[in-house]
Amino acid sequence: MGEVEKGARVTDKLSRAEKLSAAEAGHAFGFETRQLHAGQRPDPNTGARAVPIFQTTSYVFEDPESAAAYFNLQEYGNTYSRIMNPTVAVFEERVANLEGGAGAVAFASGIAAQAAALFTLLQPGDHVVSSAALYGGTVNQFKHLLRKMNVELTWVDPDDPDAWRHAVRPNTKAFFGETIGNPGGNVLDIETVAAIAHDREVPLIVDNTFATPYLCRPIEWGADIVIHSATKFIGGHGTSIGGVVVEAGTFNWSNGRFAVVADPSPAYHGLQFHETFGTYGYLMKLRAETLRDLGAALSPFNAFLFLQGLETLSLRMERHVDNALAVAAFLESHDLASNVTYPGLPASKYRPLTEKYLPRGAGAVFSFDCSGGRAGGQDLIRSLTLWSHLANVGDAKSLIIHPASTTHRQLSDAELRAAGVGPGTVRLSVGTESAADLIWDLDQGFASVAAAAGDTADEKVATT
């Protein structure tokens, strides 16, 4: 009888930690706080303040019942580091928190993240509508890998809402675009494209690599899935390759069009991921099936390095965009540079979209055309001493590349033009050095280009 009367149904006896967690849950923390704290609490076993690197392949089970519960996804538990790892999980939750998603799954590269995000919701015979202004590696992946899977593709001009609208077919299962296109600098009208996608019950996937969640959070504008190459600004240190998929958790995968997500899964003993896990259904499937079966898991050490990067994301991005604007303005005023594609410039045709989606700055990657064509671009790069000539973006160090002689080397001048790359196009990723030094180096580089052009002109005069 005493038992019955006790009935401590709703307790007000919360411990200090429990009270704090309640208070904290009612408070909206700022971005700068979340980039340092989200996803991690001090390690309960050791008190370690930094995120421990759990360099382990596997985890000891308490007993056979627990092991079964973890494999059945009935309980949150660690089984094997191809599928989950506590260090990687901190990175995943932190990115999900900064992007405002329900959760995230990390991958060994940005390319792997894209493949996994798509594989989770596609099946052979499906169709994808994609912006044509994408990172070249993504274009390759879609053109060749997706086609191999018998997925059809339609490339659209991302700036034209009607192009997106008219490309939709009954078997369209995803829209794909980049917040800021690589290297053209086009800014995606996320809200408009998301509305077109949702009108047809299709999810919008946005590659937010160039903006980072500090400059733009596509989920707030209607995107359903956000992808990053963490290799770039999220890390910021150029030490690690990695990627991550964030899902908003709001798309209705049970709308009758996504049998692969909603129907009983043959790859998971008949589990209906969306019905069973609701908000978390797509993410569960992405991890428990796609990551399990593709195997492109992020290593705990690289996750740790990305977390070190994320701690300073806002500070770096503020500096990146300030420097990018300064360098872009310098180039715009320079006689030997034209077509500066930085969307943050006042004269950019993307100005209204930049003000709407990227009010804190338009990233730090853009291109321009160096006078003198292919030779001019090469001469400029040859004469720089501070900018690093390499094939990456988003490092804290400033980077430069000449697409016509590297990433787009196989293309003729005509094909280059079609890809939006001129023979003299140079792509910059503006770092966080002293802006004056970056401009100084470019300025002396242009002087060499001018001198070389003068030499060539002299030679021409001499030979004719």
Place this chain on the structure above:
Amino acid sequence: MTDLGRYQDPLTIQQVLYGARTIAIVGLSASELRASYFVGYYLKRHDYHVIPVNPRESEILGETCYPSLLDLPVPVDVVNVFRSPDALPGIARDAVAIHAGALWCQFGVINAEGARIAEDGGVTVIMDRCIKVEHARYIGRMHWLGFNTQRITSVRAGLQ
């Protein structure tokens, strides 16, 4: 529109989770693949006494199943609902009649009248929230699978 924020207060959610011992699950399915079964299984694993309420079954999760809340032989702290929203007013009346501590309505189980009946009868209401997710967020291991728990804390506490 029901003001759901009223029924999703983090402090109330934690008080219910920490205080509860006995949880009656209305609409608990006997199928291992249904969401309600996942939740029931999880709550049992975390040492709650789970009582299935389902007129079509006699035993689920190894626990005796009862046709309605009014048939339960012991008091319950939480009535957890996996039924369609229009069943909620009736369930709320039963919850008040058995002096349940809280009425916890899962994702999508939203019904303003049901909530009002429970509140008027002194029963705490939580609505459009999953009891498993909230347990995992505050007490469990949701952070192990990359989900956004929204938690920010520098307090050292709890077990992994």
